[in-house]
Amino acid sequence: MRFYTDEHVDSAIVNGLRRPGVEVLTCQEAGLRTKSDVEHFEFFIGSGYVLHTHDGGCVGRAAEMAQSGQSHTGVVYCHQEKYGGGEQIGRLKELGKTTAAEEMVNRIVFLWAWAQSFLKPEHDWAWMGQGWVGLQLRHDEKRSPGRGRPLLCEADGMGL
Numbered sequence: 483m484r485f486y487t488d489e490h491v492d493s494a495i496v497n498g499l500r501r502p503g504v505e506v507l508t509c510q511e512a513g514l515r516t517k518s519d520v521e522h523f524e525f526f527i528g529s530g531y532v533l534h535t536h537d538g539g540c541v542g543r544a545a546e547m548a549q550s551g552q553s554h555t556g557v558v559y560c561h562q563e564k565y566g567g568g569e570q571i572g573r574l575k576e577l578g579k580t581t582a583a584e585e586m587v588n589r590i591v592f593l594w595a596w597a598q599s600f601l602k603p604e605h606d607w608a609w610m611g612q613g614w615v616g617l618q619l620r621h622d623e624k625r626s627p628g629r630g631r632p633l634l635c636e637a638d639g640m641g642l
Contacts, residue, residue, distance in 0.1 A: 483583045484506070487509065494567045519540060532583065536562035553588055560573075564593075
């Protein structure tokens with residue numbers, strides 16, 4: 483899995499991901515630092531990257547795209563105050579190891595929920611700036627047998 487980061491993601495996270503060989507492209511490197519969310523989405527989708535962001539607005543945009551039948555290559559969201567850089571790097575590396583890029587198509591992964599050990603109930607809600615987003619937590623027994631954590635946390639866009 484290849485990650486694209488917007489201007490909200492700290493360079494320490496980018497550098498930490500690159501050390502073990504994860505491919506990461508920043509919006510600064512792509513020449514898109516001051517561009518609109520629409521331009522970021524066009525770029526990372528067209529280039530086959532998965533967006534990692536701290537911007538809740540990107541989650542809403544991705545959910546709206548999926549609801550309207552437009553495809554995107556995946557979004558990984560983490561509130562920047564939820565985890566420190568080391569924790570984000572570890573969780574992103576684990577996500578990259580256990581999830582193929584093709585599985586990320588039209589998916590929104592909330593990093594805090596994806597890596598939780600015991601999430602209940604299986605359907606939860608998160609406030610994403612513009613409204614409540616329904617989260618469906620799934621566990622894939624084939625890829626993580628007995629771990630008790632969901633493989634993916636998907637947003638269904640309810641309430642946006």
